[in-house]
Amino acid sequence: MNDKRRRGVSRREFIKTAIVIAAASLSSKLAVDATGSSGGEGGAGKYYEFFVLEDNDDRLEYYSMLGLVIEKNGRKCVANPLLPGKCMAYTKPYEEDRFELLPPGAREDFYSRCVRCGLCYFACSYMGYHAISLVDERGGLRRMGTPVVGDVMYRPCTLCMECTKVCPTGALEEVPREEAGMGVALIDPDLCWAWNSGDCKSCAKACPFGSEVFEFTFTEWGIHTRVRPDKCTGCGLCVSACPIEGSAIHVLPRKVYEERTRNYKNTGMSYEEYLRLIQETEEKDPFKATWRTAINTDYIQNVRGFIEEKLETKKDSTYKQGETSNSSVAL
Numbered sequence: 001m002n003d004k005r006r007r008g009v010s011r012r013e014f015i016k017t018a019i020v021i022a023a024a025s026l027s028s029k030l031a032v033d034a035t036g037s038s039g040g041e042g043g044a045g046k047y048y049e050f051f052v053l054e055d056n057d058d059r060l061e062y063y064s065m066l067g068l069v070i071e072k073n074g075r076k077c078v079a080n081p082l083l084p085g086k087c088m089a090y091t092k093p094y095e096e097d098r099f100e101l102l103p104p105g106a107r108e109d110f111y112s113r114c115v116r117c118g119l120c121y122f123a124c125s126y127m128g129y130h131a132i133s134l135v136d137e138r139g140g141l142r143r144m145g146t147p148v149v150g151d152v153m154y155r156p157c158t159l160c161m162e163c164t165k166v167c168p169t170g171a172l173e174e175v176p177r178e179e180a181g182m183g184v185a186l187i188d189p190d191l192c193w194a195w196n197s198g199d200c201k202s203c204a205k206a207c208p209f210g211s212e213v214f215e216f217t218f219t220e221w222g223i224h225t226r227v228r229p230d231k232c233t234g235c236g237l238c239v240s241a242c243p244i245e246g247s248a249i250h251v252l253p254r255k256v257y258e259e260r261t262r263n264y265k266n267t268g269m270s271y272e273e274y275l276r277l278i279q280e281t282e283e284k285d286p287f288k289a290t291w292r293t294a295i296n297t298d299y300i301q302n303v304r305g306f307i308e309e310k311l312e313t314k315k316d317s318t319y320k321q322g323e324t325s326n327s328s329v330a331l
Contacts, residue, residue, distance in 0.1 A: 068291070104159060
């Protein structure tokens with residue numbers, strides 16, 4: 001196989017489009033959001049979906065008998081035991097909540113510095129990772145030809161940092177891999193197996209930095225796992241490692257992360273407040289906590305889907321020395 005021809009466009013094909021891309025480069029001087037773009041796949045509309053019951057009569061009857069059915073926008077759904085009047089809501093599958101992230105080391109003035117040379121793309125392809133792709137005409141004239149990491153489910157960034165070494169303009173700055181700054185991972189506690197009486201450390205084990213990025217609270221209700229937003233690089237290796245179909249952990253551009261966590265799933269609570277509500281309910285109201293985990297387990301196993309082969313429960317490399325003996329790591 002010819003080494004000059006790799007997955008996606010070849011160098012010859014890329015050069016053929018140089019004139020068009022040069023025009024895009026000129027127009028990129030206009031203000032552009034440097035935190036990344038969803039490309040129309042994750043930015044519009046709700047990022048969560050309700051546990052709707054209308055397609056399953058048996059399940060509707062079951063939850064009706066328990067008094068856990070409410071109507072929302074003309075549709076019957078399972079009520080959230082912790083939030084009266086609210087439906088159980090779950091982050092949509094990754095394919096419906098996917099964002100195009102800027103590569104590692106992207107500067108704030110990335111779009112004005114990037115000359116669309118494609119060297120980062122070819123470096124990533126040469127390494128065999130294919131995490132970086134180039135925005136085509138569908139991304140708009142201002143972004144066309146710029147590099148993105150667009151699908152961390154199947155092509156996450158390995159943080160090899162080769163792309164930053166070949167960038168001729170400093171649009172991608174050579175920084176330590178810990179400072180890649182591509183985005184922030186966010187775990188849905190209602191969809192995460194470890195937040196619902198399960199034992200799972202798959203995301204943390206896939207992370208290059210393990211417990212430097214992930215925090216754990218060990219309780220009888222499960223291993224409550226969360227991401228330290230100031231430590232996460234946004235590489236996306238955790239996304240494909242999650243055993244939940246469509247993944248319970250998604251990587252978001254930082255601006256989207258901040259917006260989403262401010263009013264999490266339209267609960268009127270921040271993400272932190274919602275996590276605290278779950279933990280306080282587990283401590284003070286085991287009845288409600290039991291129904292919460294039962295509903296979520298039903299949704300995970302029978303609606304969304306669970307991939308047992310991806311389940312990781314061993315501690316070994318997930319924890320730093322000194323953390324394995326702790327029964328709880330405070331949020």
